[in-house]
Every structure is written in structure tokens, then in C-alpha cells.
Amino acid sequence: MKLKQSYLYQLREHQKPIIIFYIVVMIVLPLLLVTSVTSYDGVVPMIIAEEVQGEDGATIVYESRELTPEELEEWQSVQSQFSGMDAATVIFLFVCGLAVFREQFGMLSQNGVSRKTVFRGRIAAVLTIAFGMAVIDKINLIAFKWACSLIGEDVICTSLFEQLYNSETKVRGTLTTHVYSFIFCLVSYLAAAMFGYLISLTFYRLGKAGKISVAAGVPALLFIALPIVNFYVADGKITKWAERAFDYMFGFTQSLPFHAFVTLAAMFAVFSGLCWLLMRRAVVKD
Amino acid sequence: MSIELKGVNKSYGETRALRDVTLTFGDNKIIGLLGRNGAGKTTMLKVISGLIFTDGGEVTVDGERAVENDKALGKMYLMSEETYYPGGMKIRDVFKWSKRFYPDFDEGYAARLAAEFGLNQKKNVRSLSTGYLSIFKLIVALSVNTPYLFLDEPVLGLDANHRELFYRLLLEKYAEKPSTIVISTHLIEEIAALIEHVVIIKNGEILRDEPREDLLREGYTVAGAAALVDAYSENRRKIGEDSLGGLKTVYLLGPPDDVPAGLEVSGLDLQKLFIRLTNS
Numbered sequence: 076m077k078l079k080q081s082y083l084y085q086l087r088e089h090q091k092p093i094i095i096f097y098i099v100v101m102i103v104l105p106l107l108l109v110t111s112v113t114s115y116d117g118v119v120p121m122i123i124a125e126e127v128q129g130e131d132g133a134t135i136v137y138e139s140r141e142l143t144p145e146e147l148e149e150w151q152s153v154q155s156q157f158s159g160m161d162a163a164t165v166i167f168l169f170v171c172g173l174a175v176f177r178e179q180f181g182m183l184s185q186n187g188v189s190r191k192t193v194f195r196g197r198i199a200a201v202l203t204i205a206f207g208m209a210v211i212d213k214i215n216l217i218a219f220k221w222a223c224s225l226i227g228e229d230v231i232c233t234s235l236f237e238q239l240y241n242s243e244t245k246v247r248g249t250l251t252t253h254v255y256s257f258i259f260c261l262v263s264y265l266a267a268a269m270f271g272y273l274i275s276l277t278f279y280r281l282g283k284a285g286k287i288s289v290a291a292g293v294p295a296l297l298f299i300a301l302p303i304v305n306f307y308v309a310d311g312k313i314t315k316w317a318e319r320a321f322d323y324m325f326g327f328t329q330s331l332p333f334h335a336f337v338t339l340a341a342m343f344a345v346f347s348g349l350c351w352l353l354m355r356r357a358v359v360k361d
Numbered sequence: 362m363s364i365e366l367k368g369v370n371k372s373y374g375e376t377r378a379l380r381d382v383t384l385t386f387g388d389n390k391i392i393g394l395l396g397r398n399g400a401g402k403t404t405m406l407k408v409i410s411g412l413i414f415t416d417g418g419e420v421t422v423d424g425e426r427a428v429e430n431d432k433a434l435g436k437m438y439l440m441s442e443e444t445y446y447p448g449g450m451k452i453r454d455v456f457k458w459s460k461r462f463y464p465d466f467d468e469g470y471a472a473r474l475a476a477e478f479g480l481n482q483k484k485n486v487r488s489l490s491t492g493y494l495s496i497f498k499l500i501v502a503l504s505v506n507t508p509y510l511f512l513d514e515p516v517l518g519l520d521a522n523h524r525e526l527f528y529r530l531l532l533e534k535y536a537e538k539p540s541t542i543v544i545s546t547h548l549i550e551e552i553a554a555l556i557e558h559v560v561i562i563k564n565g566e567i568l569r570d571e572p573r574e575d576l577l578r579e580g581y582t583v584a585g586a587a588a589l590v591d592a593y594s595e596n597r598r599k600i601g602e603d604s605l606g607g608l609k610t611v612y613l614l615g616p617p618d619d620v621p622a623g624l625e626v627s628g629l630d631l632q633k634l635f636i637r638l639t640n641s
Contacts, residue, residue, distance in 0.1 A: 076431050076432075077431050077435065077462060080461045080462050083461070084458065084461075178447045178448075179447075181445035181446075181447075182445060182446055182447055182450075182458075184411070184412055184445065185439075185441070185445035185446065186458070186459065186462035186463070187410075187411075187431065187434035187435045187437065187438070187462060187463070188431065188434070188462070189411065189429040189430065189431050189434060190429060191429055192431055356414065358412065358413040358414065359407075359412040359413065359445060361443045
């Protein structure tokens with residue numbers, strides 16, 4: 076069994092991109108902080124546009140109204156907001172997943188590693204990378220929050236989790252929020268990394284005609300056929316159902332992050348299973 | 362101790378690359394795997410190494426099924442015509458990783474060979490010329506020290522000096538630590554003296570699988586004055602001939618008999634026999 080070698084090799088292949096990614100993060104975030112503080116002009120909007128029902132009761136229109144005292148107070152308390160560091164990691168891991176399969180599969184097969192061991196090594200490497208990056212992102216977030224607090228209360232830094240589950244984070248204490256946020260990052264990273272890998276593997280297994288069909292067919296189905304069917308045939312029920320399902324799966328409205336934990340973990344498991352089904356009969360291509 | 366193929370079939374669409382191949386690569390021999398373009402040599406080596414799957418039949422290594430078996434796969438190394446190493450990886454890093462995957466990989470020996478061939482270990486795989494790509498893969502293959510080594514077109518793009526160096530190193534390695542080495546090549550004349558056993562494959566079927574000496578005993582070569590050679594070979598099974606001025610050489614099947622004075626008899630040429638056997 077060459078599991079250790081397979082794991083170490085796949086881990087090592089991510090080392091350089093991860094270092095570059097965090098160098099960029101370390102350069103960009105402080106720069107954003109400095110530029111946002113110096114460019115703030117102190118002007119606070121007094122009026123916002125709001126979605127309301129039209130006169131016929133069916134259409135949606137936008138009407139302007141003044142900010143309520145509470146909204147004004149909340150706005151004035153925030154000069155700048157930094158968020159989405161963890162979202163950047165999600166995208167990074169997705170792209171890594173897309174990029175690594177072909178070369179790694181060739182290299183490992185050349186060195187007498189079976190597909191089963193390539194797959195197990197991949198799972199172990201993804202778990203390690205996702206855990207490591209979730210830890211680093213958490214440390215970064217805490218450090219950045221601390222840096223923001225030094226500048227003043229009107230500069231805030233939030234994680235993706237805090238943005239998505241705002242009411243949950245207000246109810247929970249700081250430590251619980253950090254733990255939840257960490258779990259959310261971990262499962263998001265796992266799902267993203269494996270989703271990228273799945274797409275890469277799917278295209279690797281498909282022939283030329285299959286690649287073209289998927290590359291053209293999926294966007295056409297999602298962005299042309301589905302909206303047409305939804306609008307003309309289903310009377311908008313498909314999008315409403317999808318919205319409800321999506322909301323339930325991620326627990327946004329009810330602010331239930333556990334729903335998201337379970338959903339993302341399940342996505343990771345399903346993507347992994349599909350990857351194995353595709354990999355077990357994959358041949359090394361020239 | 363052997364690699365066995367039992368009833369192996371492999372097709373690419375309508376093309377049958379391997380047809381019910383049953384074959385054994387025995388212990389500690391240098392074997393020549395010979396066949397014309399598209400005969401199925403590379404397919405056979407890829408099937409054995411697990412890079413592709415068979416459509417039927419099985420491959421065993423020392424009695425164990427090879428497919429998806431790390432232990433069995435770890436006993437062999439395929440130097441493929443294709444390069445499966447990452448293009449951005451440095452040669453020295455390939456050596457380091459080879460050591461991890463194959464514990465018997467000799468890094469010191471690989472470094473010595475790299476120096477002898479003039480291969481810069483700081484270069485990326487992608488930056489190597491065709492010849493140096495072959496050299497790089499040959500160095501890994503010679504240093505890996507597995508019981509079974511498969512070399513698919515090992516001297517592709519190599520100049521005569523490097524080819525000669527490779528053949529010398531291969532024999533030295535074999536003398537020092539015997540293993541089963543299968544060489545698939547079109548340069549039959551060059552490896553004829555190296556190989557002990559010959560496997561000839563034609564249209565996916567094994568045509569011959571026997572010791573080189575037995576194969577070459579099937580015929581002989583007669584050389585001398587053209588008129589004399591023509592007269593001698595007239596009613597015999599001729600498989601080829603070469604002429605130079607008034608001198609002629611013919612390659613004949615069967616045992617040498619009644620050779621007149623003035624003609625020189627020698628062993629059969631493997632390449633001539635191969636051409637004869639594999640011509641449609």
C-alpha cells in the first residue's frame with residue numbers, strides 16, 4: 076500500500092499554490108484596510124430604496140424612504156466592512172480541485188499507485204488541506220478583527236459565516252460563533268475542493284463529444300431551458316421551490332447553521348462518491 | 362517469480378489491440394518484445410502496468426492479480442514512450458519522489474547517471490528535448506531496482522553515443538543485479554545481442570515466444586560470390602538478401618546443408634527473421 080506516499084504527494088502538490096494564496100491575502104487585506112480608512116469621507120446616506128408591492132398588488136416596485144433612527148445608528152457605526160476571506164478560500168480550493176487531477180493521476184500511476192490509493196490519498200489530502208486552511212483563516216480573521224478594533228469601532232471584519240447567519244452570531248457568544256464559523260469553513264472547503272475535482276474528473280473521463288455536450292448543455296439547461304420552463308410552464312414554481320429548498324438546506328432564514336453543516340458535509344460525501352465511481356475505471360491518457 | 366498474462370484481450374473501438382494473449386515473462390531475463398507499429402506492444406505493457414484495463418483475461422505478478430494491487434504494481438516499473446511526470450517538476454525532485462514510491466530507488470546512482478549523460482537535474486521535465494526526456498526516463502528506470510522493468514522504445518531520440526552508453530549501463534546493471542527486463546523497440550539490430558528471449562507480436566497475437574538462440578537456429582546466412590550464392594539459394598527458403606558489388610548475402614530458413622566451398626555460413630540475422638515473420 077502506497078497510501079502515505081499518495082497522500083504526501085497530493086498534499087505537497089498544493090503546498091506552493093497555498094503559500095502564494097496566503098502571501099496575496101497577507102498583502103491585499105492590510106492594503107484594503109489602510110486604503111478604506113484613508114478614503115472614508117464620512118458621508119452617510121439618509122435615503123434608501125426599498126422593495127414594496129405595487130398598486131396592483133402583484134408587481135414589485137422600488138420606493139425611496141428615509142433611514143430609520145436604528146438603521147442610521149447601525150450605518151454610522153460602520154465605516155468599512157471586510158468580509159469574504161473564507162469565500163476566497165472556497166474559490167481557491169475549487170480551482171485547485173479543477174487543476175490537479177490529470178497530472179497527479181499520471182504521476183501516481185507512473186509510480187505504481189493504484190486508483191484506490193490515489194483516491195484515498197486525495198480524500199486524506201483534502202481533509203488535511205481544508206482543516207489547515209480553516210485554521211489559518213480563523214487565525215487570520217481573529218488577527219484582522221483585532222487590527223480593526225485597534226483602528227476603531229467603525230471598521231469591522233466579518234467571516235462569511237457571520238454575514239450569512241447574522242442573527243445566529245448575535246445570539247451566540249464569541250467562542251461559539253468562532254467554533255460554528257470554523258465548522259462552516261471546514262465543510263465549505265471540503266465541498267468546494269471535491270466539487271472542482273469532480274468536474275475535472277468528469278471532463279477527463281468524457282470523450283470529445285461528451286465534453287462539448289456537457290460544456291454547452293449544462294449552461295444551456297440552467298440559464299436558457301430552465302428559466303423558460305419555469306416562466307412559461309411552471310409559473311415560477313421551480314425557482315420558488317429551489318429557493319425554499321436552498322434556504323432549508325442552508326438554514327438562512329431561520330438562521331440554522333447546522334443545516335448548512337449537514338448539507339455541505341453531505342455534498343462532500345456525494346462528490347467524493349461520484350469521484351470514486353469516475354476514477355475506478357479511469358485510464359491514464361497520453 | 363513471473364508476470365503472467367492469461368487470455369488478455371483489449372480493443373480500441375473496432376481495433377483489437379490484444380487477442381487472447383497468454384504469455385509469461387520469466388525470472389531474470391532480458392526479453393525483446395518485438396512487433397511492427399500497431400502490433401500491440403505498448404498496449405500490452407500498459408495493461409501489465411495497470412495504466413489501462415483489459416477487456417478480458419488477467420495479469421498476475423508472482424501469482425497475485427496485478428489490477429489495482431499496489432504490492433504487485435510496486436514490483437514493476439514502466440518506462441513509457443509518453444511522459445507522465447508533471448512538466449513543472451525538476452529532475453532532482455522526480456528522483457526524490459521516485460525514492461519515496463520505490464524504496465529501492467538508488468538516488469546516488471541516478472545522480473551519477475545524470476552526470477554521465479549530461480542531464481541537468483535542475484531542469485524541469487517540460488524543458489527537456491526529446492532525447493533528454495528519454496535519458497531522464499532511462500535514468501529513473503535504471504535506478505528504480507524493481508524485479509520487473511519494462512522499457513518501451515527506450516532509445517527514442519537518443520544519438521548513437523548515448524544509445525551505446527545506455528546499452529552498456531543496462532548490461533552492467535543486469536550483471537550486477539539481475540532482474541526481468543522487457544525491451545520493446547524497433548531497433549532490433551541494436552538489441553539483438555542484448556536479449557536472451559524474444560517475444561514477437563503481430564496484430565495483437567503472440568507469434569513467437571522463445572529463446573533468441575532457438576529462434577535464430579531456424580535459419581542461417583550464406584555469403585560469397587553472387588553467382589555462387591544464387592546457385593546455392595535457388596531451391597531454398599530465402600527470407601532476404603543484400604548485395605554489394607559482386608558479393609551477396611542471403612538469409613535462409615532451415616538447417617545449413619551441402620554448402621559448397623567458397624561460401625561463408627553464419628547465424629541468422631534477427632531483424633531479417635523478424636521482417637520475414639511479420640510481413641503480411
